[in-house]
Amino acid sequence: MKTKILLTLTAISFLFIFFIFYEGLNRSNIYTPDNVSNEKVPLFKVKVFDTDNEIISKEIFKNDIYYVFNIWASWCIPCRDEHPFLMELKKNKKIEIIGLNYKDKVKNAKNFLYELSNPYSLILSDTDGTIAIEWGAYGVPETFLIYNGNIIKKIIGPLNNNFFKEIEVIVK
Amino acid sequence: MKILNFLVIIIFSFSFNLSIANDKNLNIKITKNLRCLICQGQSVYDSDTEFANSLKLVVANKITEGMSEKEIYQFLKTKYGDWILYDPVLNQKTYILWLLPLLLFLIGGAIIFKNLKIKKN
Numbered sequence: 001m002k003t004k005i006l007l008t009l010t011a012i013s014f015l016f017i018f019f020i021f022y023e024g025l026n027r028s029n030i031y032t033p034d035n036v037s038n039e040k041v042p043l044f045k046v047k048v049f050d051t052d053n054e055i056i057s058k059e060i061f062k063n064d065i066y067y068v069f070n071i072w073a074s075w076c077i078p079c080r081d082e083h084p085f086l087m088e089l090k091k092n093k094k095i096e097i098i099g100l101n102y103k104d105k106v107k108n109a110k111n112f113l114y115e116l117s118n119p120y121s122l123i124l125s126d127t128d129g130t131i132a133i134e135w136g137a138y139g140v141p142e143t144f145l146i147y148n149g150n151i152i153k154k155i156i157g158p159l160n161n162n163f164f165k166e167i168e169v170i171v172k
Numbered sequence: 173m174k175i176l177n178f179l180v181i182i183i184f185s186f187s188f189n190l191s192i193a194n195d196k197n198l199n200i201k202i203t204k205n206l207r208c209l210i211c212q213g214q215s216v217y218d219s220d221t222e223f224a225n226s227l228k229l230v231v232a233n234k235i236t237e238g239m240s241e242k243e244i245y246q247f248l249k250t251k252y253g254d255w256i257l258y259d260p261v262l263n264q265k266t267y268i269l270w271l272l273p274l275l276l277f278l279i280g281g282a283i284i285f286k287n288l289k290i291k292k293n
Contacts, residue, residue: 129223
């Protein structure tokens with residue numbers, strides 16, 4: 001009787017452990033936070049790209065306009081891949097694109113925009129990466145869709161056709 | 173008078189150095205408890221990625237601004253979720269993690285206690 005109980009308990013424990021590991025195998029190891037949408041735009045003070053002027057976030061984002069806030073760098077290869085989508089979004093008159101140049105050299109960033117053209121109506125400079133942290137970003141590229149001071153969509157990684165269409169649908 | 177001035181300067185510089193040292197220790201303590209989200213199994217303190225280096229700077233700035241350890245954790249949790257902390261908080265998703273060891277300890281203790289009682293009898 002005792003051995004039977006022990007065997008059943010061992011079998012249950014093994015099944016429990018197997019189930020947990022099996023579940024773990026199917027889960028992605030790339031972590032993304034759950035509640036990224038409908039957050040407020042963070043408050044920060046930042047330098048405008050290639051100037052000594054500083055600007056506060058409240059002065060940048062106005063109501064009733066959709067803003068695409070894009071974190072980019074000239075050294076980031078996926079930023080080149082997403083650039084055509086930003087150029088397409090620039091054509092939409094309901095959208096304003098703000099860029100945050102992340103840990104980059106001014107000369108390299110300028111060359112990047114000269115080569116691929118500039119989709120941004122305003123570029124901000126984040127030389128030490130602390131502004132990106134205020135946005136809850138991991139690195140580059142990352143894109144946020146903002147409306148009335150709220151982040152309504154966060155895209156980790158480069159923009160692609162699906163994300164582009166999604167943004168167009170939201171903005172319509 | 174000169175001696176008094178000299179003493180004031182020494183005390184002031186000593187307390188200033190002490191506060192810098194305290195801030196540094198707090199920074200190390202906090203960054204050791206933060207998970208580097210883009211590295212595998214490394215804390216922000218141990219990592220040298222762009223993300224970790226920026227996070228170290230943010231933590232240092234927040235300490236200088238006068239934020240407490242708890243407030244800094246809270247700030248980072250709103251940005252990156254609970255996963256950023258190595259020390260998980262007790263909530264709906266983590267209660268098994270916290271209660272299971274205690275439960276196993278109690279069951280084990282009960283078995284040992286029962287066996288000892290049987291042996292004594």
